[in-house]
Amino acid sequence: MQPDPYHVWLSEIMLQQTTVVTVGPYFEKFLNLWPTVHALAAASLDDVLTAWAGLGYYARARNLHKCAIAVSIEFGGQFPKDRDNLLSLPGVGPYTAAAISAIAFDKPEVVVDGNIERIVSRLYRITTPLPAAKKEITEFASKIMPRRRAGDYAQALMDIGATICTPRTPNCAACPVSRHCAAFAAGDMAQFPVKAPKKVKPTRRAVVFWLERSDGAVLLRRREEKGLLGGMMEFPSTDWGEETLSIEMAIMRLFPAHFQALAGQAAQKSLVRHTFTHFHLELQPVVTSLEAPDETILPGGQWVKPEEFGSYALPTLMNKVARAVAKG
DNA sequence: TATCCGTGGTA
DNA sequence: TTACCAAGGAT
Numbered sequence: 001m002q003p004d005p006y007h008v009w010l011s012e013i014m015l016q017q018t019t020v021v022t023v024g025p026y027f028e029k030f031l032n033l034w035p036t037v038h039a040l041a042a043a044s045l046d047d048v049l050t051a052w053a054g055l056g057y058y059a060r061a062r063n064l065h066k067c068a069i070a071v072s073i074e075f076g077g078q079f080p081k082d083r084d085n086l087l088s089l090p091g092v093g094p095y096t097a098a099a100i101s102a103i104a105f106d107k108p109e110v111v112v113d114g115n116i117e118r119i120v121s122r123l124y125r126i127t128t129p130l131p132a133a134k135k136e137i138t139e140f141a142s143k144i145m146p147r148r149r150a151g152d153y154a155q156a157l158m159d160i161g162a163t164i165c166t167p168r169t170p171n172c173a174a175c176p177v178s179r180h181c182a183a184f185a186a187g188d189m190a191q192f193p194v195k196a197p198k199k200v201k202p203t204r205r206a207v208v209f210w211l212e213r214s215d216g217a218v219l220l221r222r223r224e225e226k227g228l229l230g231g232m233m234e235f236p237s238t239d240w241g242e243e244t245l246s247i248e249m250a251i252m253r254l255f256p257a258h259f260q261a262l263a264g265q266a267a268q269k270s271l272v273r274h275t276f277t278h279f280h281l282e283l284q285p286v287v288t289s290l291e292a293p294d295e296t297i298l299p300g301g302q303w304v305k306p307e308e309f310g311s312y313a314l315p316t317l318m319n320k321v322a323r324a325v326a327k328g
Numbered sequence: 329t330a331t332c333c334g335t336g337g338t339a
Numbered sequence: 340t341t342a343c344c345a346a347g348g349a350t
Binding site for chain 3: 017091
Binding site for chain 1: 329330331332333334335336337338339
């Protein structure tokens with residue numbers, strides 16, 4: 001009994017760089033909203049982003065939607081079974097293509113994720129740093145894999161990686177293959193896999209506006225489709241840069257036509273700190289109220305009442321801002 | 329090859 | 340508090 005390829009694909013996309021515990025509720029929600037790939041393909045991108053909100057790496061959600069449309073139209077709703085055709089799909093790379101082919105279709109593909117990289121690099125004590133070692137690791141992984149049940153094997157290996165052969169302090173006493181492990185023999189398991197040194201994250205800052213209308217609605221806008229938090233909703237803010245901006249300067253940048261109305265009554269809230277993959281961010285929330293014709297305020301702005309935020313594609317960062325405004 | 333792209337848990 | 344880490348992919 002092989003699993004539904006749609007389920008396998010959906011879970012593999014969600015599990016990219018994301019833990020099983022985090023993915024669980026999202027996977028259930030998506031299957032309830034869109035039980036088939038056709039249903040997902042028929043959904044709007046905005047609805048998909050809204051359901052994805054909080055999971056991060058939002059390009060995954062945009063590609064998920066694209067991929068559903070591709071499978072629905074170009075493949076008649078049937079996921080391709082072989083690695084190469086899977087690789088042509090948006091958001092499906094070497095790992096995911098091999099995983100879907102092996103798990104959903106029982107094909108003998110070499111599956112190499114971060115767990116398996118760690119296990120193999122320890123078994124053979126591979127000193128080449130990642131990501132350069134990827135090819136070498138894949139060759140070793142190919143040599144030790146069984147000829148049957150590649151999908152079960154891959155999942156078993158990933159489970160060992162997640163529970164026994166862990167990054168910091170592996171539980172080698174519980175490991176079924178420790179007697180074959182070169183790093184265990186040498187006693188330096190935690191040194192592997194060797195990775196290239198990381199860069200320090202710079203800090204960016206901005207002023208973010210909680211602009212409220214007399215009926216309680218707050219101003220939101222949509223970010224551009226590509227890049228950071230692409231396609232997600234946000235509270236309007238100044239550009240995220242290195243320098244600290246005064247409240248007055250921020251109002252001048254974003255709402256120059258309403259400087260007089262806003263400058264006097266702007267109230268600061270507690271600083272919101274958030275870390276992305278490659279930089280730290282400090283957002284200074286400012287609460288103000290304004291009554292003015294929409295077209296004079298902000299192009300593309302949208303008034304939304306806080307109790308409706310749940311049905312909007314707000315990333316975690318913006319929910320942090322909302323929390324900071326509600327508290328202090 | 330290097331950089332960009334989220335978030336929550338953990339030591 | 341900070342840094343590191345997770346079932347990667349796109350450019």
